Amino acid sequence: MLSRAEPSPGNVIRQRLLLRKWDFWTAVTIVVYLLLCVFVVYPLVTLFINSFISEEGGFTIENYITFISLKYYRMALLNSFMVSALATLGAILIGVPLAYLSTRYAIKFKGLMQIMIVMSLLSPPFIGAYSWILLMGNNGFITRFIRDLGISVPSIYGMHGIVFVFALQFYPHIFLYVSGALKTIDTSLEEASESLGMTSWQRLRTVTLPLIFPTLSAGALMVFMASFADFGTPMLLGQGFKVLPILAYEQFVSEMGGNPAMASTLSIILILFSTSVLFTQRYFVARKNFSMTGMRTPKLIPLKPLAKTLLTILAFIPACISILPQLTVILTSFIKTKGPVFQSGFSLDSYREVLYRVPRSIIHTYSYSILSIIIMVAGGMLISYILVRRKSKLTAALDGILMIPYVMPGTVLGISLIVAFNKPPVVLTGTWIILVIAYVVRKIPYTIRSSTAILHQLDRSVEEASISLGVPPMKTFFKTTGRLMAPGVISGAILSWITTINELSSTLVLYYGATATISVTIYSEVFTSNYGTGAALASILTLSTLISLLIANKLSGGKGLSV
Structure with missing residues (x-):
């Protein structure tokens, strides 16, 4: 009596792989x-x-040649980089010290401060720009108050205003990233450097900052990319100061019919440069990546009452300024208008x-x-x-x-x-x-x-x-x-x-x-x-x-x- 042939092991494996796939x-x-x-x-x-499409419908590289040859377009790219770089620097200067204060010292009302910081981050940048127009525009509340005192102040419009708004809007990225890194850092490394005679500044510069560099660079990348891509703030505050997202938009919706090919060219250039920044950040992180055990996380340093009060006030200054736009729009929404x-x-x-x-x-x-x-x-x-x-x-x-x-x-x-x-x-x-x-x-x-x-x-x-x-x-x-x-x-x-x-x-x-x-x-x-x-x-x-x-x-x- 013939028995049914058993499937070979190879067939069984292939069937299982096929079913899995x-x-x-x-x-x-x-x-x-x-x-x-x-x-x-x-x-x-x-x-x-x-x-690469010309107005006649043929292939051309004229749009890219135009971008390279015209100062108008080159300056827009330069402006985008300048605004983003300065905003990132400003965000780091605010976010890193604030994160260090909140994670290393026993200051008051940390929970409230973090809610204020997250709220300022999650509010859209263009609302921040709009609020600062109400406060420091040509006829803003703060502008009028200071001018009534006989002091001349510049308005919020222009490149300096855009950088100011971006730095206050996006420093929470730096704060949140760096706070998380500082909470898990291994303090034995800092203690070892201190035992070798390093000052507090040397320890911060040579030990603490290199350890948190990957995290800090990730936060800085977030700030740079958000500033580089933002459209609303430069549009509201620029008054003639052009960045690439504005040019791409204007080329696309121009009242004269627009230039979709040039808008596409500017868009591709925006993608290329933003991607380049992303890969540059990853390259530097790969070269300067430090590891630690995280066995001994830092403990909060107790403070005397006066020092605790002063550091708390210092920490709340940027938090209060950055939440000011939200408070401004809420308040002004109830003011009578004509x-x-x-x-x-x-x-x-x-x-x-x-x-x-x-x-x-x-x-x-x-x-x-x-x-x-x-x-x-x-x-x-x-x-x-x-x-x-x-x-x-x-x-x-x-x-x-x-x-x-x-x-x-x-x-x-x-x-x-x-x-x-x-x-x-x-x-x-x-x-x-x-x-x-x-x-x-x-x-x-x-x-x-x-x-x-x-x-x-x-x-x-x-x-x-x-x-x-x-x-x-x-x-x-x-x-x-x-x-x-x-x-x-x-x-x-x-x-x-x-x-x-x-x-x-x-x-x-x-x-x-x-x-x-x-x-x-x-x-x-x-x-x-x-x-x-x-x-x-x-x-x-x-x-x-x-x-x-x-x-x-x-x-x-x-x-x-x-x-």
């Missing part, structure tokens, strides 16, 4: 790649090709006008952001699982593509989406769909990073036990892993939500009248000198940000956001 997660990987190709790679490739002029007394007229004249902007902001955050949470959790649990060259490339929009200026992302989807077969320009796509593509890295962080902490054995009991991998993820990940995902999700409701640069390029959001309406109100309604709308965004921050703090058990 073509499962639920393989399908997710393919879908994510397809979506990224459509909404990230294709727009970028189209933008790149468009930069057109662009503020009058004595308080009223709710600005809020009434907002609810009567632009209620759809408020509805659009929250509806688009809610839809975006649902997609970001669902997509972010699935993508993070692929990146952490299904590591391969394919997923490593996926991680790289996902981070491209993270380093792209919002203006560039908006232009690339319009260039890609303004003609058949897929026309999305002028619809709310293109805004949601831009928000998801630009903000999902926050959710992915928080999801991967929590997933690294989860033991595989929980999933393996579920699968061994016969539960399919997809069902295991949704019933077990996803639920365990949920608390950790909240931090990144709320950060994505906050940055989405405050998004200006990509929205300004992509919206049209029927899809305007709060941020775009604030921008329009400021340019038409309707400061009261602009302040009321900015207050709504500030309140939304504060509520979101408090919810995140509550859900994370008092740990707040991982910014």
Whole structure:
């Protein structure tokens, strides 16, 4: 009697590999790649090709030659670098000493100070610029007060004002990064240097700063990239001072019909330089990377009452100045106005006008952001699982593509989406769909990073036990892993939500009248000198940000956001 032939070991292995390759997660990987190709790679490739198209439709490098030959364009690039470099330097000069004070000394009210600092970071830069116009513009409250004293002061407009606003807006990046590093530094290294006769300054310069250099450089990179990509602040405060994001926007929406090819060229140059900065930072970190055991973390140095009070006041000075824009817009939103002029007394007229004249902007902001955050949470959790649990060259490339929009200026992302989807077969320009796509593509890295962080902490054995009991991998993820990940995902999700409701640069390029959001309406109100309604709308965004921050703090058990 013939027995059925047993399959060879080689066939068994091949069958198992085939089953492993073509499962639920393989399908997710393919879908994510397809979506990224459509909404990230294709727009970028189209933008790149468009930069070589002449007005007649032929191939040309004239746009790049024009950029190199005209001082107007070269100066815009130089201005972008100068503003970003000076803002980064200013942020370091504020953030590092403040982080050192708060982590090494027992000063008062640290919790309140950190809430103020995070609030100033999460508020959009253009609201900060708008607030400083109210305070130190040509007819600002502080400007008028000082001039009444007979002292002449420059207004906030110009390059110095842009750098000032950026430094105060973005120093929390430095503060949060450096604070985390200083809390985990090994004090035995500092004690060893002290025993060798080093002064406090020498110890700080030769031991402490090199140890935190990778973290400090990461924070500095965040500040530089945010300053380099920002559109709203230079547009509001520049008054003729041009940076590259402004030129790209103006070339694209010029009243004379615009020059999409030149706008594409400027966008490609923006991407190239921002990417170059990213790789430069990584190169220096790789060369100067120090490690430590972290066995002995620093203890707070007790202070005498007078010293504690003085250091607390010193620490709160930058925190109070940086939160001033939020307080300003809230206060001015209740001041009576007559057109662009503020009058004595308080009223709710600005809020009434907002609810009567632009209620759809408020509805659009929250509806688009809610839809975006649902997609970001669902997509972010699935993508993070692929990146952490299904590591391969394919997923490593996926991680790289996902981070491209993270380093792209919002203006560039908006232009690339319009260039890609303004003609058949897929026309999305002028619809709310293109805004949601831009928000998801630009903000999902926050959710992915928080999801991967929590997933690294989860033991595989929980999933393996579920699968061994016969539960399919997809069902295991949704019933077990996803639920365990949920608390950790909240931090990144709320950060994505906050940055989405405050998004200006990509929205300004992509919206049209029927899809305007709060941020775009604030921008329009400021340019038409309707400061009261602009302040009321900015207050709504500030309140939304504060509520979101408090919810995140509550859900994370008092740990707040991982910014």
